[in-house]
Amino acid sequence: MARDSVRGVQVAGLANIVGRNLTGFQGAGLLNVLGGTATGWQAAGLFNVAIRPVSGAQTAGLFNYVGPAKKAPQPTDSENTDAKMLPGRPTMQAAGLFNVALGEVRGAQAAGLFNVGGTVRGVQVAGLLNIADSVAGVSIAPLNFVRRGYHRFEVINTESWPVSASLKLGGSPSFYTFFTGAYDGFGNRDRRWGLGYGVGTEVFARRRLSFSLDAVAMHVNEESRGWTEDLNLHNQLRLLVGFAPLKAGGRLRLVAGPTVSVLVTQRYDTERAQVYSSLLQNRSLWLDEGSASTRVLGWVGYSVGVRL
Known part of the structure; x- marks a missing residue:
């Protein structure tokens, strides 16, 4: 334990505690606790805690914590009194x-x-x-x-699904993840629905025009009740061109583009007496491989919709 600051190396089998700042290295079997800032490296078997910012690295078996920087002093009452964080x-x-x-x-x-x-x-x-x-x-x-960050809600129509909705979340448009759901069962058609997860990136965005590339995998449920137990995975790659109709850079975008689908299924259709999915109806396949128990099928389609 050092009540003030440490410059150099501090190593312990259990714990290191420093009252103020560290410049150097802390290594402990259990934990390191620092009451101020650090310039260097904290390494612990369980956790590291630094009350103020760390310029360097923290590595721990469980968790690391770094507190905020001190607030800059306010010059005078007559000037802007908003406290600003130090860099x-x-x-x-x-x-x-x-x-x-x-x-x-x-x-x-x-x-x-x-x-x-x-x-x-x-x-x-x-x-x-x-x-x-x-x-x-x-x-x-x-x-x-x-x-x-990046928060978007998208509703699209594809050749496979009359309606599909996605919630896209990310730190920036350069990489985001999304949850998606799809439904087909309107009118006299057989009901099916899907749930899935995807990743994407907006590779280009200028004023009214944008290009994004999404990859998504959905488990398709086709039974009249409940969940399809067999593997029935619809994988899709979408290239979406977005256009902002109201104003340049606006959130509202009309999106459209081609899609490539690959279905991997082990679902046995008792009526057809074979491995089959209703997603294959009226499809021109570019891929049809597999065995008696598993089929891998591919086709090309489209996506069109709106993004908010």
């Missing part, structure tokens, strides 16, 4: 469970479960969830919630 520092956090960095992150966060950051200028990678105020970079996880 962030380069930070790399890697943990088995989660990372939390309040304020600005300049670097990377990687965790097995989730990351929490303020303004992230770099990359967030998590096994489950990323949370941030804003991201100038990429957030990669099954779920990404960025307050000032």
